[in-house]
Amino acid sequence: MLVDDQTLVREGIKSLLSLAPELTVVAEAGDGMEVVDIISKHSPDIVLMDIRMPVMNGIEAVKAMHASHLENIPPVIMLTTFDDHQLVLQAIQAGAKGFLLKDVALERLVDAIVAVHRGETLIQPSLTQKVLTTLQNKKSDFESSAEPIPLSVKEVEILRLIAAGCSNREISEMMFKSEGTVKNQVSNVLDKLGVRDRTRAVLKAIELGFI
Structure with missing residues (x-):
């Protein structure tokens, strides 16, 4: 499931993922408010979600998922920018399982989706040092x-x-x-x-x- 308030971004990611035969986009949402309802209807294995969105952002959407009565809550991979490391920390606390920069290459994106689906937690290395520095402080x-x-x-x-x-x-x-x-x-x-x-x-x- 793709969640991003920018239609062109969603379409771009969807087009990229169509090149990976092991992945299928089963649902889309333009805001965090829609996430819980759409998950209940489509039961995606993974949610790929923008961390910054109007009305309800990615962090609030993850919290809403965990506060809901969904039978199966899929793991969430957050799409973020290099300057969002403070938000990444909040997303970790909320329960997100993966963090990727929006300019991630297709191969890395596919590997991350597969890894998180296996139960791993993943932070893109270029984000890690900023996150660790903040944590150490x-x-x-x-x-x-x-x-x-x-x-x-x-x-x-x-x-x-x-x-x-x-x-x-x-x-x-x-x-x-x-x-x-x-x-x-x-x-x-x-x-x-x-x-x-x-x-x-x-x-x-x-x-x-x-x-």
Whole structure:
């Protein structure tokens, strides 16, 4: 499902996605207000949504989705600009699972949609440093952990690659491991940190001083 208040932008993204045989655009919306109703009618697997929209923006729409009585809430990938890193933080808290710049290449966009559909959380690397800088500036706002988290050296390395916006496939290539092994190790890191997704793992890592 595509959500963007600019018709030309929606049509452009739709045209690009038509080049990817594994993807089909099943619904569109021009405002966040329409999202919950359209999801209930079309049951999309992924929502690709602009973060800035009039009437109801992307963050408010994600909150509305989670506050609704939808039986299945699809993961949301936010489309943003380089200067929206503060909004990205708000979207993380609201429950969005992916963040891509609007000038993302088709291959990267398709990879991100597939990764988020698999259950991964993804922040485009060019956005990551700005987000991390903002989080580090807010580090004093986090509560200190009473007990140290027993992460191995390799697990800390994986955590830092997650913070850099790397997918499981990219981590496997960098660490010369199978993607299945990396997936298991990422799951172990999340379990040890007591979080349910990669974005919250990054927040926890900053809180604990790993990043």
